[in-house]
Amino acid sequence: MLDDLRWLGIEWVEGPDRGGPVGPYTQSERRRHYLEAWRKLLDRGLLYPCTCSRKDVAQSAGAPNDLDDEPRYPGKCRPASGVTQLRVRETADPAVTTGVNWRFRVPDGEEIRFTDLHLGPQSFIAGRDFGDFIVWRRDDVPAYQLAVVVDDAAMQITEVVRGADLLKSTARQILLFRALDLAAPNYYHCDLVRDAGGLRLAKRHDASSIRKLRDLGWTPEQVREGGKAGRREGKIGSGDPRRLCGDGRLARPRGEHHHGTNLQSPACTIFSFA
Numbered sequence: 001m002l003d004d005l006r007w008l009g010i011e012w013v014e015g016p017d018r019g020g021p022v023g024p025y026t027q028s029e030r031r032r033h034y035l036e037a038w039r040k041l042l043d044r045g046l047l048y049p050c051t052c053s054r055k056d057v058a059q060s061a062g063a064p065n066d067l068d069d070e071p072r073y074p075g076k077c078r079p080a081s082g083v084t085q086l087r088v089r090e091t092a093d094p095a096v097t098t099g100v101n102w103r104f105r106v107p108d109g110e111e112i113r114f115t116d117l118h119l120g121p122q123s124f125i126a127g128r129d130f131g132d133f134i135v136w137r138r139d140d141v142p143a144y145q146l147a148v149v150v151d152d153a154a155m156q157i158t159e160v161v162r163g164a165d166l167l168k169s170t171a172r173q174i175l176l177f178r179a180l181d182l183a184a185p186n187y188y189h190c191d192l193v194r195d196a197g198g199l200r201l202a203k204r205h206d207a208s209s210i211r212k213l214r215d216l217g218w219t220p221e222q223v224r225e226g227g228k229a230g231r232r233e234g235k236i237g238s239g240d241p242r243r244l245c246g247d248g249r250l251a252r253p254r255g256e257h258h259h260g261t262n263l264q265s266p267a268c269t270i271f272s273f274a
């Protein structure tokens, strides 16, 4: 991924390859920070263990109303408000309870508002637009929502650029920032590029990755220009790789999504890497 970014002509001043003042920059080396946040949320009565499987949740939540988002958790394992969680509170590590997901209790009915730098004012209702979400996974790693909040705060990120499919996640993350007494960054959500069939480009749809175009002999300029052209048209034919990618390649960020930081590129860019 770093290699692909470099190839595209994007430079950065901090990162896993060159260090910096707020490292380490590799997620697997940051467990201590995530645990600290988990503990704080637990102490504040905002977490509870959930034993539901993904299938349980999908079934009881019914048909998803938003394909870009996870199903709303129906609250099966949610304890009554104010109930302190069992013995788990005595432990210092979620690993002790391996096999459960830890969920964040959202303030039902509260409106979460923020102004997106690209899409303008946004509003989501906690408990309606999204439910209690996972912050620590049953396989004992922090979930995306918690990891990015902890990292953004620790790394003093001021602006996050990513795809519009993450708008609701921004509302979730704002709740986490608040619960942890941290300042949230500003957000710029890019329009998603969709293929001719209306599906957003994502790896699982076999959209061309930057690496693939590179292997096909494209130059960085072609990739960047191709992306712009596709974006203007609002639609990209999946059969024509010359019109994919570049700064229009706004696929769903994955685990190691590029998430703001110090990229010195004005382009609105979230790439997917092979």
Ligand SMILES: [Zn+2]
Binding pocket: 049, 050, 051, 052, 075, 076, 077, 078
């Ligand atoms: Zn549950």
